[in-house]
Structures are given as C-alpha cells and as structure tokens.
Amino acid sequence: MDGIERLLAIEAIRGVKARYFRGVDGKDAALLREVFVDGAITDFRSESPDRDAALLQRDPDAFVRKTLALLDGTVTVHSAAMPEIELLDADEALGRWTMHDRIWVVDAERCRLPFRALRGWGYYHDRYRRVGGQWRIAETRLERLQVLVE
Numbered sequence: 001m002d003g004i005e006r007l008l009a010i011e012a013i014r015g016v017k018a019r020y021f022r023g024v025d026g027k028d029a030a031l032l033r034e035v036f037v038d039g040a041i042t043d044f045r046s047e048s049p050d051r052d053a054a055l056l057q058r059d060p061d062a063f064v065r066k067t068l069a070l071l072d073g074t075v076t077v078h079s080a081a082m083p084e085i086e087l088l089d090a091d092e093a094l095g096r097w098t099m100h101d102r103i104w105v106v107d108a109e110r111c112r113l114p115f116r117a118l119r120g121w122g123y124y125h126d127r128y129r130r131v132g133g134q135w136r137i138a139e140t141r142l143e144r145l146q147v148l149v150e
Contacts, residue, residue: 001090010085012135013093013128020137021078027071029064036060036137037129043141046122073111077102080124091130092138099124099142115149122146 001009016035023032036042042063045051057063080097087093103118105111127139 013085016135025076027068033064037131040137041139046142046144073107075104075106093128095126097124117150119148
C-alpha cells in the first residue's frame with residue numbers, strides 16, 4: 001500500500017465512523033446496518049454497571065434493532081475526534097476514537113431509559129475490514145470514562 005492508498009483508506013474509515021454516528025443519531029436502521037460487516041462484534045458492556053454479557057453481541061442486525069429501540073423517544077448527538085487509525089494490511093485496520101455523547105429523553109412514554117438526560121465521554125476501540133472494496137466495522141467496543149445523568 002503506497003502513501004496515497006493509505007491516506008484514502010484512512011479517510012474511508014473516518015467516513016464509516018461518521019456514518020455510524022449519523023445512523024444512530026438519525027435513527028436510520030439501514031444506514032447503521034450498512035456500516036457493519038456480517039457477524040460484526042459490538043461490545044457495549046461498559047454501558048451496564050454489572051457489565052451485562054447481553055451487551056456483547058455478534059449479530060449486527062440485532063445490535064441495530066436493540067439500539068434503535070432503546071433510543072426510541074430520545075434525541076441523541078454523538079461525536080468522535082482524534083482518531084488513531086492503524087492500517088494492519090490492505091484490508092484490516094484498527095481505530096481508536098475519543099467520544100462524547102448526549103442523550104435527551106423527549107418522550108418518556110416511549111423511552112425505557114432510567115434518566116432524563118445523559119452526557120458521556122470515553123473511547124471507541126474499533127476493528128475495520130475492507131469487504132468488496134468498502135471499509136466496514138468488524139468490531140466496536142465502547143469504553144466509558146465518565147457519565148453524568150440527570
């Protein structure tokens with residue numbers, strides 16, 4: 001992989017992560033599912049005080065369904081910055097992103113979350129794979145550092 005190919009791969013990976021957040025915040029199931037490879041691993045055990053094993057999944061379709069159902073009745077804004085992207089080879093990469101998110105419950109009758117608002121900070125640790133010429137998320141893990149709830 002030459003320098004230009006590396007830069008193009010890194011930029012494509014940045015775009016995948018941006019679409020991931022746009023899919024979550026826009027509650028767009030098709031867009032959110034499109035960023036994952038089949039069989040992708042999603043690890044959100046840090047979202048649970050007891051590190052609930054059910055939050056580690058190997059089914060991106062189930063992850064999309066459960067995530068969007070959980071966020072029904074909310075407005076969310078996610079941002080990620082300062083990516084550290086390491087290309088392992090032409091079709092595999094690792095990424096680490098700082099993240100900040102805000103969740104506001106706007107319809108308590110539809111939303112099952114136990115708070116009115118949440119602010120969170122932490123890191124996403126990702127593995128990416130290029131499939132059919134397109135970069136996708138093969139694994140993502142959220143590591144929360146701080147959460148404030150109202």
